[in-house]
Amino acid sequence: MIPAQLPRLVTHSGKFHCDEVFGYAVLRLALGLSRPGEDHVLLRTRKPELIESGDIVFDVGSVYDPQAQRFDHHQIGAPQREDGTPYSAAGLLWQVYGARAVAALLPDAAQGFAAAIAEELNEGLVKRIDEIDNGVSMSGPVLRDSLGLAALIGDYNPSWDSDEANGATAGDAAFLRAADFAAGVLALKVEGKRSRMEADARVLAAYQAGPEPRLLVLETGMPWKSAAFAHELPILFCISPASNGNWMIDTMPPEPGSFAQRLPFPEAWAGLQGEALAAVCGVEDAVFVHVRRFVGAAKSREGALAMAMKMLAQAPARSVAESPAEA
Structure with missing residues (x-):
């Protein structure tokens, strides 16, 4: 029934x-x-x-x-x-x-x-x-x-x-x-x-409150590139904390899916770690820069910001879409 x-x-x-x-x-x-x-x-x-x-x-x-x-x-x-x-x-x-x-x-x-x-x-x-x-x-x-x-x-x-x-x-x-x-x-x-x-909303809020229009600083890791592309943000670098306690500096690709960067890390920093990197970039707690120049890290938020600001200071004199990189 x-x-x-x-x-x-x-x-x-x-x-x-x-x-x-x-x-x-x-x-x-x-x-x-x-x-x-x-x-x-x-x-x-x-x-x-x-x-x-x-x-x-x-x-x-x-x-x-x-x-x-x-x-x-x-x-x-x-x-x-x-x-x-x-x-x-x-x-x-x-x-x-x-x-x-x-x-x-x-x-x-x-x-x-x-x-x-x-x-x-x-x-x-x-x-x-x-x-x-x-x-x-x-x-x-x-x-x-x-x-x-x-x-x-x-x-x-x-x-x-x-x-x-x-x-x-x-x-x-x-x-x-x-x-x-x-x-x-x-x-x-x-x-x-x-x-x-949710990430897109937080990325936009962080970007609007950020220190520099070419720099995105996130207080937690999250997807951010889709929001940057969707809103045509002029971001060159994104700083965010990693699970191991370091602060990552990620480059922005020129288009979705690209392995290139709008602005790669300086060639002189490529592949360096620890003291060797700190001596060249001038940031005491610098951790590494990938040999392909698309990502780097520092031990602190302040160190990551310092590395990014040094690169941004060079931006006008350097190409912003060079050095294809592969993870």
């Missing part, structure tokens, strides 16, 4: 795919649901009368009507993205529930990032699910990856000769395991983007 008072979430039975599994994970997060039978009912069926009884129906039913909580994409005239990419059930559900699902994964202090994170995921992760499910991409052939999310979720389907593959509840337990996996992937994606956005 299915409890009548619990909300019914309905999708199709049989072999499951990434879009409805991911969509179900999104619904659970957005609606604050836990497990079927506890606070909601999950029906995997193709019976019209059961589909009709659903409070939220996705990837089945041949109806797209957000007001009526119907999210299918198999019917003639199903909705498409602005660029012509057909939506899958995941994409349709994301338009309504994505930001709420993201917000459910964020701490209170980071709720302001929810909308931006949801939009980034919509353009990347969710759109990719739409493309693979429909076999259509506006940017070229749809390429499948055996280690991609869609393939990994598909691997949760029970094999044809397993006990789980037969009977009235065939595949239901596997569907839930796949949904837990999808929710875990989504949580990791959200956390990664939250972390980057």
